[in-house]
Amino acid sequence: MMDLKEIEQFEPTSWCEGIIGDGCGGGRIFFTCKDSLNVYDPITKMSRILLDGLDDPKELSKKGCHLFFTCKDEKMTFDLSKMALV
16 A cells, blocks of 8 residues: 555546435546556555556546546446446
8 A cells, every 4th residue: 555645656547536315436536547547545645556457548527436547548437336347
């Protein structure tokens, strides 16, 4: 697990915040790196890889319990309630 300063060393390709009351992950920061989808909790200052082995994920956004991002022009959705791609 890492703190926010350590996240910067991975040079996130995109990020978004989970809004409190908007479903899963409220108050957390979600970000993509070269090959992964990650989450950072500013309260515990811990980070976790949600999905690894991705091909250049970008354009991350969140609505409710879903994270939306693009890998090599393919749109993908990660469901936080199922902790899986849908």
